[in-house]
Amino acid sequence: xxRAKRGFKARRRRNRILKAASGFxxxxxxxxxxANEAVQHAWMHMYRSRKVRKREFRSxxxxxxxxxxxxxxxxxxxxxGSLGKAGISLNRKMLAEIAISDPAAxxxxxxxxx
Numbered sequence: 001x002x003r004a005k006r007g008f009k010a011r012r013r014r015n016r017i018l019k020a021a022s023g024f025x026x027x028x029x030x031x032x033x034x035a036n037e038a039v040q041h042a043w044m045h046m047y048r049s050r051k052v053r054k055r056e057f058r059s060x061x062x063x064x065x066x067x068x069x070x071x072x073x074x075x076x077x078x079x080x081g082s083l084g085k086a087g088i089s090l091n092r093k094m095l096a097e098i099a100i101s102d103p104a105a106x107x108x109x110x111x112x113x114x
Contacts, residue, residue, distance in 0.1 A: 061096040068099030072107050082113040 014032045020042075021028060021035035028038040066076035083090065088109065089099075099106045 003014050058092060061092040064096040064099055065092060068096075068103065069110065071103070072110050074110060079110055079113065083109075086113045088113055 010099070011111060017032060017036050017039050018030070020039045024035065024038055027034045046051065062076065065079070069076050069079040095106070095109075098109065
């Protein structure tokens with residue numbers, strides 16, 4: 001009696017890993033054991049980097065808003081505090097976009113917040 005191999009399911013699982021590893025260099029793209037380890041590491045880095053990307057964009061927006069605020073004679077923290085007190089609910093992303101695309105509108109928002 002022939003031995004029972006895992007057959008279709010195992011092949012499908014291995015091929016799924018090899019497909020995810022396509023584009024990797026050398027044995028990491030063709031050998032299941034090496035590809036599996038490389039793909040697991042890649043997924044770990046992808047998961048972490050999705051969180052890091054959010055942090056980096058928020059800090060970029062803060063830098064841009066701070067630079068724009070200083071051109072009108074205000075600091076970032078004073079601007080954000082006065083926006084909160086004035087009840088102007090614009091997030092940092094939108095403030096940064098306005099500061100870049102329309103500095104006059106940004107100055108008007110800051111003036112309304114004072």
